[in-house]
Amino acid sequence: MAQFDLNDDSVVCIVGSGAGGGTLGNELAQKGVKVVILEAGGRYEIPDFINDEWASFAQLAWKDMRTTSGKWRVARDFPNLPAWIVKAVGGSSIHWAGASLRFQDHEFKARSTYGAVQGANLLDWPVTLQEMEPWYAKAEDKLGVTGTNGIPRLPGNNNFKVLAAGARKLGYKEVHTGNMAINSQPRDQRGSCQQIGFCFQGCKSGAKWSTLYAEIPKGEATGNLEVRPNAMAIKIEHDARGKVTGVLYVDASGATQRQKARAVAVAGNSIESPRLLLNSASPMFPNGLANSSGQVGRNYMRHTTGSVYAVFDKPVHMYRGTTMAGIVRDESRLDTKRGFVGGYELETLSIGLPFMAAFLDPGAWGRGFTSALDDYSNMAGMWIVGEDMPQATNRVTLDAKAKDKNGIPVASVHFDDHANDTRMRDHAYRQGAAIYEAVGAVRTFPTTPYPSTHNMGTNRMSANAKDGVVNKFGQTHDIKNLFVSDGSQFTTGAACNPTLTIVALAIRQADAMTGMMSRGEI
Amino acid sequence: MRDVDRRTRVSRRIFLRGSATAVPAAAAAAAGMTVTAESAWAQAAKNLKPQTMATLVKAARDTYPHDRLADSYYITAVAVYDSADPTLRALMESGVAMLDAEAKKRFGTPYLDVLSETDRVSVLRAVEGSPFFKKLRGDLVVTLYNQKPVWVKFGYEGASADKGGYINRGFNDLDWLPEV
Ligand SMILES: Cc1cc2nc3c(=O)[nH]c(=O)nc-3n(C[C@H](O)[C@H](O)[C@H](O)COP(=O)(O)OP(=O)(O)OC[C@H]3O[C@@H](n4cnc5c(N)ncnc54)[C@H](O)[C@@H]3O)c2cc1C
Numbered sequence A: 001m002a003q004f005d006l007n008d009d010s011v012v013c014i015v016g017s018g019a020g021g022g023t024l025g026n027e028l029a030q031k032g033v034k035v036v037i038l039e040a041g042g043r044y045e046i047p048d049f050i051n052d053e054w055a056s057f058a059q060l061a062w063k064d065m066r067t068t069s070g071k072w073r074v075a076r077d078f079p080n081l082p083a084w085i086v087k088a089v090g091g092s093s094i095h096w097a098g099a100s101l102r103f104q105d106h107e108f109k110a111r112s113t114y115g116a117v118q119g120a121n122l123l124d125w126p127v128t129l130q131e132m133e134p135w136y137a138k139a140e141d142k143l144g145v146t147g148t149n150g151i152p153r154l155p156g157n158n159n160f161k162v163l164a165a166g167a168r169k170l171g172y173k174e175v176h177t178g179n180m181a182i183n184s185q186p187r188d189q190r191g192s193c194q195q196i197g198f199c200f201q202g203c204k205s206g207a208k209w210s211t212l213y214a215e216i217p218k219g220e221a222t223g224n225l226e227v228r229p230n231a232m233a234i235k236i237e238h239d240a241r242g243k244v245t246g247v248l249y250v251d252a253s254g255a256t257q258r259q260k261a262r263a264v265a266v267a268g269n270s271i272e273s274p275r276l277l278l279n280s281a282s283p284m285f286p287n288g289l290a291n292s293s294g295q296v297g298r299n300y301m302r303h304t305t306g307s308v309y310a311v312f313d314k315p316v317h318m319y320r321g322t323t324m325a326g327i328v329r330d331e332s333r334l335d336t337k338r339g340f341v342g343g344y345e346l347e348t349l350s351i352g353l354p355f356m357a358a359f360l361d362p363g364a365w366g367r368g369f370t371s372a373l374d375d376y377s378n379m380a381g382m383w384i385v386g387e388d389m390p391q392a393t394n395r396v397t398l399d400a401k402a403k404d405k406n407g408i409p410v411a412s413v414h415f416d417d418h419a420n421d422t423r424m425r426d427h428a429y430r431q432g433a434a435i436y437e438a439v440g441a442v443r444t445f446p447t448t449p450y451p452s453t454h455n456m457g458t459n460r461m462s463a464n465a466k467d468g469v470v471n472k473f474g475q476t477h478d479i480k481n482l483f484v485s486d487g488s489q490f491t492t493g494a495a496c497n498p499t500l501t502i503v504a505l506a507i508r509q510a511d512a513m514t515g516m517m518s519r520g521e522i
Numbered sequence B: 001m002r003d004v005d006r007r008t009r010v011s012r013r014i015f016l017r018g019s020a021t022a023v024p025a026a027a028a029a030a031a032g033m034t035v036t037a038e039s040a041w042a043q044a045a046k047n048l049k050p051q052t053m054a055t056l057v058k059a060a061r062d063t064y065p066h067d068r069l070a071d072s073y074y075i076t077a078v079a080v081y082d083s084a085d086p087t088l089r090a091l092m093e094s095g096v097a098m099l100d101a102e103a104k105k106r107f108g109t110p111y112l113d114v115l116s117e118t119d120r121v122s123v124l125r126a127v128e129g130s131p132f133f134k135k136l137r138g139d140l141v142v143t144l145y146n147q148k149p150v151w152v153k154f155g156y157e158g159a160s161a162d163k164g165g166y167i168n169r170g171f172n173d174l175d176w177l178p179e180v
């Protein structure tokens, strides 16, 4: 495995090893580019994963201090946990459920399709579906997405059976076990899904794609990729001409190191990426790096989520098998007659008893609450994933007071639902409940959104430098050898889970970057 | 469909190591323990008064009442408060004193002696915003529901990778709906 010198300024330095950073790192390494990935978390391999919700949370989750404000309920219930994401090699691609959907054509053109929505900071992406299609195809092949490339879909589990029967009764047409980055048969030297049911805790069979074991080892095998765990990037440095020169980071021993680099790619997920750019402010860039537009940290999106759980008079045991292999797609269509712009997907979801107690109705107690848990084994569950409106005021900033253990200001996340988000969620709650009632639900529970698992938009892509932070290749408008490679690039969020698009963009970015390097542009 | 055997397995190994946690949950249930300050587990508290221990157990059940759960699980859940940490101990002793004061004001007896659950819950509602209750409730979500023997009672089977997943253990055995 490669080990690069701190003073080797021929490397590309990537911050974060998750879906975006881990993919970019492997892609560049395959093309012969030397790469150092700095990863704040430790490295845990498949045998280290724990089939236990709280123990796994303690092992993998990002628990460093963050603060919150705004009217979202998360700020009240979990004031220091705005997002439920990972701090470890592999990033949130360890936690993720694997749902892998393409954006629809109109979702790349939200501003021109939906028009001016009051209070929303809508913008069209500087790329189209047509341009993205070949990259989506490569991403689906890389991830081994079921329902693409001739890969059969997964078998439906009990939770899916309930969702599907109810959805069919209601007349929904596009109902199946999804497009999942989970092997339904052995592929890419990884086995097939054993229906273990702890997809969120790290897949112990390796059937689910994660950069941890599906990308990073391949990159390492080329001799061009070094992943440095327990390396927390704290500042990106630049020279007098305004080009970035490397990254300061704190290593496992607490010492500060400087990795020199020819280019830097930020992929710390949508809360840490803007934090790092803002904390890298300098006399030349007083508002933070790449922030001439003032958009760094703004337009934070988290999808219009929520869950619906339902209790039946017969057992379901929803926790058995894949967490999210089941989807109803009909409501993701473009149809403003429903009273909102954008659409949503309904996907199966199950959480174990410990998380159900914590998330079904945070803060609730007494018999109203416990009687729901009493029926845990008779519960089915689904999750709503809808397009939320980007708003300039939904924003990641540096906390004025709180600092982390390195003395660096922590990220503060402000979020308010847009009226469109609320209308969409209410519609989805009604439809979700109707699905379950159609097959005999005794009680249904519209459940408040969890701390964010999908985080997007805080360094958004724009055609025009004044509207956003990066161009169509994730290259910052202001600094040509500084890139953004994660979900923070999203101009808008679409009605689907983000990771396939993050991966497709990372593959495309690696291609664009090597072109720029060979042309001597960076 | 394969359901889950929810019966309590009683072990004969009852040993009192002088702390509340030393009472194996199943054994306590089998012994038919009731919640009083005279109970052996309450008397065995090292740092809290037995009355405080017993009141916490009662309040824990009143907060998250599950008729299918024996007191033993609630005893285990609050055992963490029998701590040498003076701040935590003070919070618990003063919190219970507050519950007793509220119960006396409303019903003329300490919390533990208020007979009806509805009445005790009205006491808890009155102190819902206090740091004591917020801590008790917030902790219980984990200390009660994260006990593996409790999972069995709710039909949740927990870890499955060590058993080969659910692929041959009923991931799709639901048989009461038409196939689609
Ligand atoms: C429970 C759960 C279920 C999900 N299910 C799905 C799904 O089914 N489908 C889907 O599309 N998406 C899903 N997601 C979302 C998906 O995980 C993310 O969209 C994706 O992983 C984001 O990729 P990323 O590269 O932006 O960030 P991440 O994958 O989170 O990676 C960021 C990495 O950067 C590191 N980092 C951050 N700051 C620094 C720093 N300063 N220095 C060094 N390292 C740093 C972090 O530790 C982390 O490892 C799910 C997420 C969760 C939590």
Ligand code: SF4
Pocket (backbone or CB within 6 Å): A182, A192, A193, A194, A195, A196, A197, A198, A199, A200, A202, A203, A204, A205, A206, A207, A208, A321, A322, A323, B165
């Ligand atoms: S259900 Fe399948 S994908 Fe999920 S953890 Fe188990 S083996 Fe992995």
